[in-house]
Amino acid sequence: MASNPTAVLVVALGLAGPDGRWLLQQRPPGKHHAGLWEFPGGKVESAENQRLALCREVAEELAITLDPAALSPAWVADDWPQGNIVLILYTATRWQGEIVGLEGQQWGWFTLGEMAALPLAPMDRSFAARLAQ
Numbered sequence: 001m002a003s004n005p006t007a008v009l010v011v012a013l014g015l016a017g018p019d020g021r022w023l024l025q026q027r028p029p030g031k032h033h034a035g036l037w038e039f040p041g042g043k044v045e046s047a048e049n050q051r052l053a054l055c056r057e058v059a060e061e062l063a064i065t066l067d068p069a070a071l072s073p074a075w076v077a078d079d080w081p082q083g084n085i086v087l088i089l090y091t092a093t094r095w096q097g098e099i100v101g102l103e104g105q106q107w108g109w110f111t112l113g114e115m116a117a118l119p120l121a122p123m124d125r126s127f128a129a130r131l132a133q
């Protein structure tokens with residue numbers, strides 16, 4: 001791992017609902033970290049812009065449309081010492097469309113207190129702490 005400097009860039013969405021809750025989804029069976037809760041998102045593809053990648057992932061996973069210009073970079077985390085993932089959290093407060101779990105995943109709106117009690121994907125504890133600020 002230490003001899004491979006190539007980062008895997010992952011983007012995730014902190015979508016703020018109108019009542020101070022945040023949208024989380026559960027990673028579906030068959031995926032790495034299946035069953036853990038996460039902010040929607042995924043890997044940026046080769047030569048893809050990271051904001052557009054997040055818009056694509058969220059459309060694929062939840063059927064909603066985001067405005068890439070209305071995303072705010074909020075936090076970054078990595079998975080040291082396990083690997084070479086760099087995860088950027090963007091926040092947004094608006095979206096278009098009705099949320100549907102297109103991959104059969106569970107999703108819901110959670111307060112930061114409720115989030116603290118969930119089994120979260122590895123890098124998401126630091127995101128939750130950032131959203132609390």
Ligand SMILES: Nc1nc2c([nH]c(=O)n2[C@H]2C[C@H](O)[C@@H](COP(=O)(O)OP(=O)(O)OP(=O)(O)O)O2)c(=O)[nH]1
Pocket residue numbers: 010011012031032033037038039040041042043044085087121122123124
């Ligand atoms: N999407 C997402 N991934 C997270 C979060 N927290 C966290 O540790 N991860 C990790 C889990 C995975 O190792 C990696 C993201 O990979 P992914 O499996 O979601 O990416 P992807 O949708 O493009 O999936 P795939 O095509 O590779 O199956 O980042 C999070 O909040 N959202």
